[in-house]
Amino acid sequence: MFWKFRQxxxxxxxxxxxxxxxxxxxxxxxPRRFWYSYKIEHLEHCWRKSASESHSSP
Structure with a gap:
């Protein structure tokens, strides 16, 4: 619940x-359009972060 509030x-x-x-x-x-673009940008950020972490691990 706290995570949703923070997001x-x-x-x-x-x-x-x-x-x-x-x-x-x-x-x-x-606001709806901003929320839609915000969610897409957040998912792209998480995807890049997970991809960079998987490449750095041996």
Whole structure:
């Protein structure tokens, strides 16, 4: 339960602190769309992390 609260809290923090007028990163105004992209980015991050850990182990 705490993990879900922490995950949602991190997403809300990133949503509120996203750059508004940045060229490389476009601000997402719709919370559902932001949540969808946040979940995809989180899964990609976990996938890269697990792939790098598997390559570093002997």
């Amino acid at each position: 949602v809290g991190g997403a809300v923090w990133q949503y509120l602190n996203q750059p508004l007028f940045s060229e490389p990163q476009i601000a997402v105004w719709k």
